[in-house]
Amino acid sequence: MSASRAARSRTHRSELSAIRRAVTRRASWLPQRAALSRNRLATPYTPRQVAGYLNAARQQSTPLRTRIAFGLLAGGLGAGLMPGEHLIITGRAVTRTEDGTTVLTVAGGTKPRPIPVLAAYAPLMRTLAGRPPDEPLIGVSNDASKNRLSQLLSNVEIPRPLPPLNASALRTTWLVTLLAAGVPLPEVLAAAGPASTGSLIDLLPHLPRLPEADAHRTIAQALTAPPRAAG
Numbered sequence: 383m384s385a386s387r388a389a390r391s392r393t394h395r396s397e398l399s400a401i402r403r404a405v406t407r408r409a410s411w412l413p414q415r416a417a418l419s420r421n422r423l424a425t426p427y428t429p430r431q432v433a434g435y436l437n438a439a440r441q442q443s444t445p446l447r448t449r450i451a452f453g454l455l456a457g458g459l460g461a462g463l464m465p466g467e468h469l470i471i472t473g474r475a476v477t478r479t480e481d482g483t484t485v486l487t488v489a490g491g492t493k494p495r496p497i498p499v500l501a502a503y504a505p506l507m508r509t510l511a512g513r514p515p516d517e518p519l520i521g522v523s524n525d526a527s528k529n530r531l532s533q534l535l536s537n538v539e540i541p542r543p544l545p546p547l548n549a550s551a552l553r554t555t556w557l558v559t560l561l562a563a564g565v566p567l568p569e570v571l572a573a574a575g576p577a578s579t580g581s582l583i584d585l586l587p588h589l590p591r592l593p594e595a596d597a598h599r600t601i602a603q604a605l606t607a608p609p610r611a612a613g
Contacts, residue, residue, distance in 0.1 A: 423584040424550040426558045432459065434544045442539060446521060451538045451547075453510055453520030458552025460503030461486045462560075462574055464493070465531055465549040469523070473515030476507055484508060493575030500559065558588050 427435070439451035457463040457471060463486075470490045476499075477485050484504035486497045499507050510519045523530050531549060540547055553574075560570045561582075576582075592600060 421581070423554045423557075423581050424548060426555040426585070426588050427545075427551055431544060432555065435540070435547060438538075438540055438544065447537050447539065449510070449513070449521040450534050452506060453518070454535070454538075454547065454549060454552065456499075456503050456507045456510055457486075457519050458549055459556055459559075460499045460507050461497040462553045462556035463488075463497075463549070464553060464575070468520050468549060469518060469530055471519055472517055473511035473513070473519065476511035476519075478508070488575070495572065495575050497573045500556070554585065557582070558585055561585060562589055 435451070435455055439448060439455060442448040442451055454468060457468050463471065467488055471486065471488065475487050475489065477487065479485060484499040484501075484507055486499055486507065488495050488497065507519075520534060523534055535547055535549075538547055545551075557570065557574060560573070561567075591597070
């Protein structure tokens, strides 16, 4: 049986099962399978909120708090680091290519990859990388628990009405920035390192839409001539 026929057969059986359940309640049906839940992406921050966090980082009461705040913002907004990666990325992971692009290389963790840093945050990233280069960008923590990042974040003073600073939300803010800029999806995934694309649908409400005429034109012009056979 082909994959398409198998899929149609599963759909047909599912529809019949739903009809049987609706028609009679007396039959001893097998329990319905519960839908698998999935982790949703954190809600991204608005540009106004991001500006507020950058301003708050400049106004921290101690150098340690300033380092934590700027390290988290640079790594999250500039490179989309996963929460656990903030704890292992040191200044030596930050390099610069011949054309001037700042690159952060994730060597440990579950998704080793190079990440081109957004130009808006590249100067901050390079500054943090040299203070000193063997330390994590967010600074040194003596806490050995699983909640090290949360403990570091608890030191950062965030003024009202800004929401709490969250590494996952910084990452989705970075994802929205790339998608809104039209970065091709394969390149987004290569830099982000997620296992699947399913959760990216959560970001659709936060992405801008083209006017209808522009959208139609863009889609139509995606291919202007059909491929030709070789030979």
